[in-house]
Amino acid sequence: MFIDGKWTNAHNQETFASYNPANAELLGEVPSGGKDDALAAIDSASKAFPSWSSLTAYQRSKFLIDAHRLMMESQQEIAEIMTQEQGKPIRAAMNEVQYAADFLIWFAEEAKRVYGRTIPSSRSDQRFLVLHQPVGVVGAITPWNYPVSMITRKVAPALAAGCTIVVKPAEATPLCAKAVFQIFEKASFPPGVVNLVTAENPKPIGEMFINDARIRKITFTGSTKIGKMLAEGAGRGLKRISLELGGHAPFIVCADADPVHAAKGLSLVKFLNSGQACISPNRIYVHAQQEKAFLDELKSRVSKLKAGPGLEQDSKIVPLINQQALEKVETQVQDALKKGAELISGGERIRDDSCADGFFYAPTILSRVTPEMLIYREETFGPVAPVIIYQDEDDLLEMANDTHYGLASYVYTQNLKSAMRLFEGLDFGIVGINDINPTSAAAPFGGIKDSGIGREGALEGIYEYLETKLGGFSI
Ligand code: ADP
DSSP, rough: OOEETOOOOOOOEEEEEEOTTTTTOOOEEEOOHHHHHHHHHHHHHHHHHHHHSSSSHHHHHHHHHHHHHHHHHTTTHHHHHHHHOOOOHHHHHHHHHHHHHHHHHHHHHHGGOOEEEEOOOSSSSEEEEEEEEEOOOEEEOOOOOSTTTHHHHHHHHHHHHHHEEEOOOOOOOOOHHHHHHHHHHHOOTTSSSSEEOSSOOHHHHHHHHHHHTTEEEEEEOOHHHHHHHHHHHHHHHOOOOEEEEOOOOEEOOOSSOHHHHHHHHHHHHHGGGGGOOOOOOOEEHHHHHGGHHHHHHHHHHHHHHHHHHHSSSSSSBOOOHHHHHHHHHHHHHHHHHHHTTTEEEEOSOOSGGGGGGOBOOOEEESSSTTTTHHHSSSOOOOEEEEEEEOOOOOOHHHHHHHOOOOOEEEEEEEEEEHHHHHHHHSSEEEESSSSSOOTTTSSSSSSSSGGSSOOOOOHHHHHHHHHEEEEEEOO
């Protein structure tokens, strides 16, 4: 753990292990922190807050610029740790480190653009001045599927705004978090500005974030269930909260879409990180006219996806994070097949050669999926593409919006009118139009309904960590 600028063990000296999901190999041990450690981290962040928040934006920015440079210098090394611990292909891990570093430089720049404003008053002797100030100490909880970028997506805007922070990373990927904090250490942030508490049991750390009055903001990426629990706790203390939760993305192929382009897009975004992404398509609506062309192209592309450990250069299908994740995928596929889905490809665990000891599941296409199936409603977080064949475009919005989630959605059409109708009518925070990668440090990421509250990245990202203060001056 990294507390008050020093690497430390847990108070009770406990540790826990991190394993490679591709082959169950032990990768290392890290401290398993508890309440005492969270308290020490909050103490240190709280002590560091007055001086960090008093620096000029230019001074804070300088640290983030250094961290960006150092992270890019270690891109390969961090990517290798990520591939071993989380599983994603090494090229995807390299891209993720780049994405993570993008947040550092983006918010280094945004730090200098936290403009206030003056407001005309109806009284000639009065002036209004609006100022933005950091909310205070932040508690951050991050997930395992994007274990490096989800840390910088929270830390960079918090520090840019003048907040200090305590990060509790996912228990499946503590070594990735450690690698990020080694970069922060090298960037010489003042002690206490950034703190890391690793823990095998996240519950007591979450409770400390909720119960310690000095934590003024909780930021969380993970499941809807835990997000709601944290929001309830934060509500009791009237703490600010940002939540990036689950999704159940529709992927719409209209009657006038280019089916080859759409199938190519789907094969790229669906199997990214073996489907372990909150923006992964989970309901693929294909117009009946496009069924054959789309499925033929998709099947051909999926048949070329090679499964194997992420460090092997051409691996595209990597292991799921653990046994439980594998079982969830198996259950959803079995349920769909029992209820009449058609298996186009995959549909089973992979146990060949280099996949024998890992949690590999074959890239799977199901067609004729219906609303009665579990996969139509529940997030899969695995490499399964469930296709629904529809007849009438008038029903599309109702079908696509029929979910309690609202994160990402995708539309393929060559008609501007349909594109605009769906863009405006989809109840999702993100809509990709003929585009499978609508994410960037410069763009606001986030969902509505059960997918969360608040936005990360973009100019919106920094305001999540700022309060608004009004000055009324009588002159
Ligand atoms: P997933 O099921 O995808 O792992 P979780 O929401 O359980 O999603 O995990 C996301 C993050 O939330 C992880 O860092 C995890 O340790 C943390 N977490 C899980 N349960 C709790 C809890 N009760 N209190 C605080 N954090 C938690």
